Amino acid sequence: MYGLKFPHSARTREIRFVLNGSETSVRVPPGYTLLETLRYVLRMTGTKEGCARGDCGECTVLVDGVPVHACLTLMSQVEGRSVLTVEGIDRQHRLIRAFVEEGAVQCGHCTPGIVVAAYHLLSQVPRPTEEQVREALRGNLCRCTGYVKIIRAVLKAGEA
Ligand code: FES
Ligand code: FES
CATH class of the missing domain: 3.10.20.30 (Beta-grasp domain)
Known part of the structure; x- marks a missing residue:
């Protein structure tokens, strides 16, 4: 314990x-x-x-x-x-790979929360649209203001 x-x-x-x-x-x-x-x-x-x-x-x-x-x-x-x-998310998961490949981990502080939120989205909607990704990540703030790579990574994971 x-x-x-x-x-x-x-x-x-x-x-x-x-x-x-x-x-x-x-x-x-x-x-x-x-x-x-x-x-x-x-x-x-x-x-x-x-x-x-x-x-x-x-x-x-x-x-x-x-x-x-x-x-x-x-x-x-x-x-x-x-x-x-x-x-608890496998490092070889398509989402993790896409974040690395797209350079979506910037300073990295918001990344775990975004990855978990996106993981949940992909479990519900395997191939989400950009609008669905933006909606799913609406509550996750990135102080680096770099949402473009983050959204691209989630979309890429959906296409994988
Ligand atoms: S630390 Fe929980 S929402 Fe900000
Ligand atoms: S990557 Fe820096 S806060 Fe999002």
Whole structure:
């Protein structure tokens, strides 16, 4: 079980869930978010923290196949559920390859959230249109303002 960073005096609770296909158990204080647990307890830093208030989409993960903001999701809400983070996506997946080939990873900060959102889109719509890609990524902000390569990469993955 993870979660040993908390002092013995801290009030914590065990939460069990499935993370990227593996049964996982953590002990966290009440009110702890999924983002805090991923990054600071499990040391899985692929999921990024931008605004921490649901505005930027950098922390996007899938819970039972649905995109959510990990920064707004309490651990109590993921108990018994299945979470997919960017680390759970195969590196050889057509989406990852397309991001690399198109140079869509710029500074990289928004990339994990965008990849997860795009992965969800492709699972629903294997060959999306540009309009569908733009709509699916509407909640993911890129501070590098370089959406052209990102959209091109998702379209390319759809054509692969
Ligand atoms: S860090 Fe969660 S939406 Fe910005
Ligand atoms: S690649 Fe830099 S914030 Fe998007």
